[in-house]
Amino acid sequence: MYRGRLERDFKHWVGMGLLPEASARQMLAEYDGRESTFRAGRVLLVLAALLLSASILLLVAANWEALPRLARLIGIVGLIWGFHLAGALLLRRGNGGLAAAALVLATMSFGAGIALVGQMYHLSGEAADAILLWIAGACVTALAFRSAAATTVCGGLAWAYFLTLLSEGDLGDIVQWQTWLVPALAVVVVVLVRVTDAGRARHLAYLLVMAWLVWLYIENPSLAFAGALAGGGIIAFLAAAVPGSPLRPMALEAGSAPAFYSFALALIGFAVLQFEADGLTGQVAAGAAVLIVALLGIALAGAQNGAVRYLGYAAFAGELLYLAFETLGSMLGTSGFFLISGLLVAAIAWLVIRIEGRLMRTRRKEVSP
Amino acid sequence: MTGIAPKRGWLPPLVAALIAAVLQTAALGYMVESRASILRNGKEVLLKTVPVDPRDLLRGDYVILSYDISWLPPALFKGGLPTAPAETAVFVRLAKQPDGFWAAAEASFKPLAPVDDSVVLQSQPFTYYPSSSENPSSINVDYGIERFYVPEGEGRVLEQARNAEALSVSVRINDAGRAQIRQIAVEGTPVYEEPLY
Numbered sequence: 001m002y003r004g005r006l007e008r009d010f011k012h013w014v015g016m017g018l019l020p021e022a023s024a025r026q027m028l029a030e031y032d033g034r035e036s037t038f039r040a041g042r043v044l045l046v047l048a049a050l051l052l053s054a055s056i057l058l059l060v061a062a063n064w065e066a067l068p069r070l071a072r073l074i075g076i077v078g079l080i081w082g083f084h085l086a087g088a089l090l091l092r093r094g095n096g097g098l099a100a101a102a103l104v105l106a107t108m109s110f111g112a113g114i115a116l117v118g119q120m121y122h123l124s125g126e127a128a129d130a131i132l133l134w135i136a137g138a139c140v141t142a143l144a145f146r147s148a149a150a151t152t153v154c155g156g157l158a159w160a161y162f163l164t165l166l167s168e169g170d171l172g173d174i175v176q177w178q179t180w181l182v183p184a185l186a187v188v189v190v191v192l193v194r195v196t197d198a199g200r201a202r203h204l205a206y207l208l209v210m211a212w213l214v215w216l217y218i219e220n221p222s223l224a225f226a227g228a229l230a231g232g233g234i235i236a237f238l239a240a241a242v243p244g245s246p247l248r249p250m251a252l253e254a255g256s257a258p259a260f261y262s263f264a265l266a267l268i269g270f271a272v273l274q275f276e277a278d279g280l281t282g283q284v285a286a287g288a289a290v291l292i293v294a295l296l297g298i299a300l301a302g303a304q305n306g307a308v309r310y311l312g313y314a315a316f317a318g319e320l321l322y323l324a325f326e327t328l329g330s331m332l333g334t335s336g337f338f339l340i341s342g343l344l345v346a347a348i349a350w351l352v353i354r355i356e357g358r359l360m361r362t363r364r365k366e367v368s369p
Numbered sequence: 370m371t372g373i374a375p376k377r378g379w380l381p382p383l384v385a386a387l388i389a390a391v392l393q394t395a396a397l398g399y400m401v402e403s404r405a406s407i408l409r410n411g412k413e414v415l416l417k418t419v420p421v422d423p424r425d426l427l428r429g430d431y432v433i434l435s436y437d438i439s440w441l442p443p444a445l446f447k448g449g450l451p452t453a454p455a456e457t458a459v460f461v462r463l464a465k466q467p468d469g470f471w472a473a474a475e476a477s478f479k480p481l482a483p484v485d486d487s488v489v490l491q492s493q494p495f496t497y498y499p500s501s502s503e504n505p506s507s508i509n510v511d512y513g514i515e516r517f518y519v520p521e522g523e524g525r526v527l528e529q530a531r532n533a534e535a536l537s538v539s540v541r542i543n544d545a546g547r548a549q550i551r552q553i554a555v556e557g558t559p560v561y562e563e564p565l566y
Binding site for chain 1: 378379380381382383384385386387388389390392393394396397400401404405428429430431511513514515516517518519520521549550563564566
């Protein structure tokens with residue numbers, strides 16, 4: 001990934017004499033020392049914590065009679081206290097990796113406690129409500145410790161809530177408040193990510209919102225909804241990616257996520273519009289729109305944002321295949337459509353190459369004197 | 370991406386641990402006590418059940434219980450039925466029958482006043498859709514006592530008894546109309562008696 005590319009490029013620049021070898025080595029050492037860098041040992045620790053948590057959860061589910069249930073309850077509360085205190089002590093000793101694992105175990109023990117009480121008193125209420133309480137507890141742990149690991153657990157639990165609603169068939173009805181709780185949970189996770197600096201856990205929240213929107217559309221399909229998805233996505237993407245947009249600096253600071261997810265949303269919207277479109281004109285318009293959005297993404301954000309670029313390629317290729325198989329009116333008509341779009345894209349490419357060439361010449365002039 | 374320098378915690382770790390553990394323990398304690406108080410102080414009624422080993426991922430094996438009072442005929446609703454779909458709950462007045470079991474005597478979509486020798490039970494919230502036919506069918510409601518969790522593998526006995534209609538369930542109901550299973554009996558002999566904690 002990035003680490004590998006960085007090392008390769010440094011070697012290239014050192015070879016060209018642009019960068020002293022000592023500086024390159026120092027820069028790599030600085031990168032490796034960062035908190036956010038992937039460390040196999042730390043990740044394995046947290047995965048081990050998840051396995052142990054699964055064992056605790058299943059021990060509760062087994063409803064084992066050898067242990068009286070009051071003893072089980074006291075045991076679970078003991079685990080909650082033990083893991084929180086262990087996390088605190090490990091943090092004080094500066095052992096962040098082990099502390100993260102302990103806090104994951106602490107939040108999972110709280111979930112086991114909720115399940116145990118539900119079992120003790122035969123609560124036949126919905127599992128989704130229990131997960132909400134669990135999320136609240138996990139949020140407290142994440143906030144109190146500013147723990148990125150606990151935030152990630154929250155993100156996973158938000159998904160668990162969404163999937164539980166899906167499996168219980170409770171979602172999609174716009175009237176029900178549970179439906180609106182899913183994006184609210186995503187917002188909570190994003191806030192936690194900002195506060196705890198959990199970085200990658202933000203994707204759990206973004207993906208949750210996307211999945212939720214798609215599900216909402218499947219349950220309430222309408223042309224207006226599809227148009228809103230497409231329009232909202234394209235506006236958000238333009239706000240994040242068009243040079244000169246007031247929101248662009250903020251979006252760039254947040255990394256590649258804002259541009260990528262708004263782009264994905266726009267693509268989903270236009271794909272859904274294509275599904276809604278009927279008649280030849282509608283089909284041609286929808287097909288052209290998907291192709292234009294894909295090109296727009298590649299042209300506007302492709303240079304800085306690899307994720308947008310590859311999603312754009314994939315959408316472009318997928319749409320080409322779809323149109324070729326779907327046939328717009330007749331094969332001759334589809335061929336004509338591709339002929340016109342091919343010529344148009346070639347003309348745009350010629351323009352873009354000229355603009356890029358001029359930009360590069362001015363930049364070289366700035367650097368060389 | 371986010372800032373390169375890691376953010377520092379804002380609370381001393383031990384304080385953070387105390388806050389999280391106390392709040393989570395309090396949540397569990399509240400859940401326990403809210404149910405145990407029904408078992409301790411609720412009024413007891415005996416319900417008849419009518420005719421798999423389902424498993425819940427987190428809480429384990431359970432037996433599904435359905436009651437006579439889970440199906441309410443429209444005639445019980447003396448105040449009439451709502452005419453528009455609504456998120457609502459049903460209140461059911463239970464009265465003791467000569468055979469010792471309690472049955473629904475009256476039902477309403479509005480709270481029922483307490484009357485001696487009867488207990489008011491409140492259903493779980495549900496979405497009511499009015500029926501368009503002349504003779505609307507019975508309304509199916511849940512009371513939150515439809516599951517009984519058993520040790521792994523022990524569900525069969527109860528299920529056979531339930532299917533033979535030999536199972537009876539003692540339930541305690543508090544003033545707010547919330548119910549809690551206290552005892553399960555097969556042919557009148559208690560098999561599971563629930564402790565307070």
